[in-house]
Amino acid sequence: MITYVMGDIGEAKLKYILFRILGSVGREDLMELFYTAAKELIVNSTKAAIKRIIFEELKLNIQNLQDYEEGMKLFKSSLNERKFPAYKKKMRESGLFVKITCIYQKDKIDLEIRNNFPLLPIEAERVKEKFINAKKYDNLFEFFMEHGDSTEGAGMGITMVEILLSQSGFDRRLLSIYSSERKKETVARVEVPLSGIPKSTETHEQLFVE
Template sequence: MAGKKISMITYVMGDIGEAKLKYILLKILSSVGREDLMELFYTAAKELIVNSTKAAIKRIIFEELRLNIQNLEDYEEGMKLFKSSLNERKFPTYKRKMRESGLFVKITCIYQKHKIDLEIRNNFPLLPIEAERVKEKFINAKKYDNLFEFFMEHGDSTEGAGMGITMVEILLSQSGFDRRLFSIYSSERKKETVARVEVPLDEIPKSNGIPEQLFVE
C-alpha cells in the first residue's frame, strides 16, 4: 500500500464518520508498521477537523446575522455571538447548512514507506485577522509541554484559545517529533486553507531544516 492517497469529505463529522476515520488511519498505519502512531494521527485529525468545521460554521453564522466577516467591527461583534452560542452539540444542526453553502472539510492521508502526511482542508482561505490569530496561537503553543499546563491557564474555550494547535504540537513533541512538522497553509488564489501534519517514519529532521508554520499567499 505504499505511495497511496486516501481522502474523505465531511460536513459535520458524527460517530459514523469518526469510525471511518479511525478505520482508515489504522489501515494506513498498519500497512507501514506504525500502529504506535495511532493516537497522534487520530487525535490530531479530530482536533483539526473540529477547528475546520468551526471555521465553516462561523461563516454561515455571519451570513445569518448579516454581518460582513471582512469588516473588523462586524467580525468582533460576530465572534462574541459565535463564541457564546456555539458548542459541538450544535454542530449537527449546521450539517445541512454547510452542504447548502457548498462548504466542506476534506481529510486526506498521503502515505508511503518513509512518510505520512495528514491534511485537513477547508475550501476557503483564512481572513487576514484569522491568519494573525493563528500565528499568535502557534507562538503561544510553544509555552506548553503538556495539555494540563494549557488547561490550567486557559480553561475551556469555544474557539479562541488555540486548543487544536496546542494539542497537535504537544502530541508531536510527546511522540518524539519536531512541533514544526505541523503547519497551516492558506491561499486566496486557490480558495483553500490546509492544516498539514507531516511525519517522517525513518528519522526525525532537525528543527533548523523546517520553515515557519503559517503560510499565507
C-alpha cells in the same frame, strides 16, 4: 474523505482508514497521534465553516473588523460541539466542507485537513499568535490552567497537536497551516517522518499565506 459535521459513523470511518494506512507500513504505534490530531483539526475546520454560516445568518460582514469582533462574541457564546449537527445541512447548502486526506509517501505520512475557503487576514494573524503561544506549553494541563476551553478557530487544536507531536518524539513544527486566496482553500498539515527526526532549534515557518 469529505465531511460536513463528523459524527460517530464518520469517526469510525476515519479510524478505520488511518488504521489501514498505518498498518500497511507497520506503524500502528502512531495511531493515537494521527487519530487525535485529525479529530482536533477537523473540529477546528468545522468551526471555521460554521462561523461563516453564522455570520451570514447574522448579516455581518466577516471581512469588516468591527463586524468580525461583534460576530465572534456571539459565536463564542453560542456555539459548542453539541450544536454542530444542526449545521450539517447548512454546510451542505452553503457548499462548505472539510476534506481529510492521508497520504503515504516513501519516508513519511502526511495528514491534511482542508477547508474550501482561505483564512481571513485577521484569522491568519490569530493563527500565527497561537503557533507562538503553543510553544509555551509542554502539556495540556498547563494550557487548560491558563486558558480554559476556547471555541475559536485553532487555539486548542494547534496546542494539542504540537504537544502530541512532541510527546511522540517528533518536532512540533511538523504541523503547518497553508492558506491560499487563489486556490480558495486552507490546509492544516501534519507531516510525520516514518524514520523519526531529531528536534531542531532552527526557525521554521508554520503558517503560509498566499
